[in-house]
Amino acid sequence: MTSCYPLLRHVCRQDAGRLGHQIGLKPITSVQTWKRWNSKSTTEKLKSADPTKLIDLKTIPAENIRNFSIIAHIDHGKSTLADRLLELTNTISSRGSNKQVLDKLKVERERGITVKAQTVSMFYKYKGKNYLLNLIDTPGHVDFSYEVSRSLAACQGTLLLVDAAQGIQAQTVANFYLAYGQGLEIIPVLNKIDLPGAEPDRVLKQIQSAFEVDTSSILKISAKTGINIESVLPSVIEKIPCPKGSMTKPFRALLFDSWYDKYVGVVCMLGVVDGTIRKGDKVVSAYSDTRYEVTEVGIMHPEQLPTGYLHSGQVGYIVCGMKTASEAHIGDTFHHIGKKVEALPGFQPAQSMVFAGIFPVDTNDFKKMDDSIKKLTLNDASVSVHKETSNALGQGWRLGFLGTLHMDVFRQRLENEYEANIIVTQPTVPYRIVYKDGTTKTIRNPSEFPDGDERAARVSRLQEPMVLATMIFPDEYMGKMIELCGTRRGEQREYVYVDEKRVMMKYILPLAEVVTDFYDELKGRSSGYATFDYEEAGYEDSELVKMTVLLNSKPVDALSVILHRSQVDLVGRDWVKRLKGVIQRQLFDVVIQTALGTKIVARETISALRKNVTAKCYGGDVSRKMKLLQKQKEGKKRMKMIGNVELPQKAFYDFMDNNAS
Numbered sequence: 262m263t264s265c266y267p268l269l270r271h272v273c274r275q276d277a278g279r280l281g282h283q284i285g286l287k288p289i290t291s292v293q294t295w296k297r298w299n300s301k302s303t304t305e306k307l308k309s310a311d312p313t314k315l316i317d318l319k320t321i322p323a324e325n326i327r328n329f330s331i332i333a334h335i336d337h338g339k340s341t342l343a344d345r346l347l348e349l350t351n352t353i354s355s356r357g358s359n360k361q362v363l364d365k366l367k368v369e370r371e372r373g374i375t376v377k378a379q380t381v382s383m384f385y386k387y388k389g390k391n392y393l394l395n396l397i398d399t400p401g402h403v404d405f406s407y408e409v410s411r412s413l414a415a416c417q418g419t420l421l422l423v424d425a426a427q428g429i430q431a432q433t434v435a436n437f438y439l440a441y442g443q444g445l446e447i448i449p450v451l452n453k454i455d456l457p458g459a460e461p462d463r464v465l466k467q468i469q470s471a472f473e474v475d476t477s478s479i480l481k482i483s484a485k486t487g488i489n490i491e492s493v494l495p496s497v498i499e500k501i502p503c504p505k506g507s508m509t510k511p512f513r514a515l516l517f518d519s520w521y522d523k524y525v526g527v528v529c530m531l532g533v534v535d536g537t538i539r540k541g542d543k544v545v546s547a548y549s550d551t552r553y554e555v556t557e558v559g560i561m562h563p564e565q566l567p568t569g570y571l572h573s574g575q576v577g578y579i580v581c582g583m584k585t586a587s588e589a590h591i592g593d594t595f596h597h598i599g600k601k602v603e604a605l606p607g608f609q610p611a612q613s614m615v616f617a618g619i620f621p622v623d624t625n626d627f628k629k630m631d632d633s634i635k636k637l638t639l640n641d642a643s644v645s646v647h648k649e650t651s652n653a654l655g656q657g658w659r660l661g662f663l664g665t666l667h668m669d670v671f672r673q674r675l676e677n678e679y680e681a682n683i684i685v686t687q688p689t690v691p692y693r694i695v696y697k698d699g700t701t702k703t704i705r706n707p708s709e710f711p712d713g714d715e716r717a718a719r720v721s722r723l724q725e726p727m728v729l730a731t732m733i734f735p736d737e738y739m740g741k742m743i744e745l746c747g748t749r750r751g752e753q754r755e756y757v758y759v760d761e762k763r764v765m766m767k768y769i770l771p772l773a774e775v776v777t778d779f780y781d782e783l784k785g786r787s788s789g790y791a792t793f794d795y796e797e798a799g800y801e802d803s804e805l806v807k808m809t810v811l812l813n814s815k816p817v818d819a820l821s822v823i824l825h826r827s828q829v830d831l832v833g834r835d836w837v838k839r840l841k842g843v844i845q846r847q848l849f850d851v852v853i854q855t856a857l858g859t860k861i862v863a864r865e866t867i868s869a870l871r872k873n874v875t876a877k878c879y880g881g882d883v884s885r886k887m888k889l890l891q892k893q894k895e896g897k898k899r900m901k902m903i904g905n906v907e908l909p910q911k912a913f914y915d916f917m918d919n920n921a922s
């Protein structure tokens with residue numbers, strides 16, 4: 262709260278509530294009510310919405326609309342600030358303890374992170390005028406920066422939240438430049454000023470020197486305790502411009518998010534640029550030319566609330582009979598049938614950065630898991646799915662993800678929501694083959710790697726994806742960070758001091774080095790202080806090879822991996838040792854080898870064991886001996902055969918699990 266509005270805190274709360282009633286909205290009065298409402302199906306919600314009490318959005322002109330987001334480094338308090346703003350505007354009740362109410366997914370609540378951007382419309386009275394404020398809460402983790410950039414496309418401004426104790430971190434920098442690149446008005450906000458370790462003045466200087474923004478009127482708040490929260494929305498209204506569009510031009514809207522609802526199908530979030538859209542309108546997608554009839558229009562408040570109408574500048578949802586999430590092409594332009602408009606700029610589709618094989622532990626679960634994966638990807642169109650078969654693990658899928666956290670979240674959702682019991686193979690990045698005739702091919706699976714003959718005859722060179730990584734840490738860790746990046750084939754591009762004690766370092770690194778345990782190493786070597794973010798930096802030529810694992814001379818396809826030549830010895834020796842630890846002894850010697858083509862890299866042997874299951878059967882009870890031998894035979898059937906080696910699925914599970922951790 263700035264000193265020129267001393268009474269506003271009190272007035273704002275009252276006005277927000279009154280405004281809700283004026284426009285026919287009943288605020289949700291408690292967290293329990295909100296939860297009950299939230300647990301209702303959309304159909305129930307639509308049925309229960311009283312059509313006589315629909316909000317008349319026409320009473321709010323475009324100049325009284327603000328579309329803004331909150332961006333920040335992970336855990337700097339975006340969702341907590343969203344909670345406070347929802348309470349302040351009476352969108353949810355302030356009685357009870359609201360905790361990250363916009364983090365709706367179970368995995369978001371369990372991990373305390375935001376995975377999916379959420380939009381919510383709030384009503385607010387300021388200086389005697391009614392405002393419609395559309396807030397988009399975004400995820401902080403680098404894997405979900407695609408969610409951030411598409412959300413920003415529907416905004417004119419953003420609150421850049423910085424933890425007053427931690428100061429600016431890698432994702433603060435990355436998100437600042439995302440917003441800056443899109444020409445948004447950026448309002449820096451210092452959060453967590455209640456913390457004993459908060460150093461607002463030091464962090465203020467960091468913000469000034471890193472972003473060269475005016476920090477003279479910077480907001481200093483505590484989203485948790487509510488200090489100065491009432492100063493946030495006046496600042497949003499004063500500083501962020503209203504959406505520019507025209508009420509009189511033909512309807513044109515940007516599709517910036519979608520999700521699947523089991524009752525109504527796909528729900529699309531639109532930012533309406535020009536004109537109006539009403540229930541019953543017939544619209545067309547500029548991307549696919551498909552026609553739809555709009556069966557519902559509304560705003561998120563905080564759940565779907567039908568309004569029957571949206572106009573220029575507003576952000577809201579439509580339901581129009583789409584059956585799958587892939588029909589909702591993010592970045593698409595919608596317009597009325599027969600009224601062609603210029604398509605909005607849109608976005609590049611999300612690129613999968615990490616691929617992994619996923620297999621059911623019990624092969625009988627294939628059908629069930631196929632259904633589960635289909636259902637999960639209905640809501641997450643950024644996961645790419647292809648079927649795949651492995652000699653060791655049977656039938657499964659090759660899935661593409663935005664990063665390893667995205668992969669882990671997907672795995673956890675499969676396990677939590679669909680009780681899937683799965684094996685996830687070593688993640689791989691998309692490598693590129695450049696052929697002698699100038700054509701290229703991207704490979705997402707080690708099985709597509711060209712063998713020796715093909716390589717000699719057709720391949721000109723191999724390339725791997727690179728990233729530009731930004732790391733911020735206290736300068737005492739400089740040596741350790743440089744050493745880490747050096748062992749990961751990094752090339753330093755820049756380093757600067759963000760204040761007297763903290764350094765920002767930029768490196769070009771191979772993506773493959775980043776998606777393994779880089780983040781854990783970075784945290785470990787800096788006692789948790791270093792933060793990290795990255796952006797794509799194209800492809801570079803690389804000396805890539807495919808390492809295979811052989812069990813008694815037979816290759817195990819699920820364990821093949823594409824590596825840089827310099828890592829082969831280290832990884833090859835490590836893998837044979839660890840495989841020796843998880844494969845049971847057999848009735849004959851088992852030779853475990855890693856190899857590059859025909860050249861063996863490392864070798865371990867598990868010596869033979871003759872398990873005599875009849876040893877305890879003294880005397881001549883033949884039928885008992887036969888029964889035990891039969892049982893042993895059936896047990897063997899449950900094993901996988903790789904050549905003559907029996908391999909329980911569990912061995913893979915343990916090996917992959919160790920790899921992942």
Ligand SMILES: Nc1nc2c(ncn2[C@@H]2O[C@H](COP(=O)(O)OP(=O)(O)OP(=O)(O)O)[C@@H](O)[C@H]2O)c(=O)[nH]1
Binds near residue numbers: 335339341376453455
């Ligand atoms: N002391 C204090 N803690 C806060 C404040 N704001 C948020 N927190 C705490 O910081 C942690 C992270 O808050 P979130 O709101 O989940 O952060 P976020 O930025 O949304 O996190 P991601 O969505 O994962 O990026 C939670 O434990 C909050 O309770 C604050 O003003 N003061």
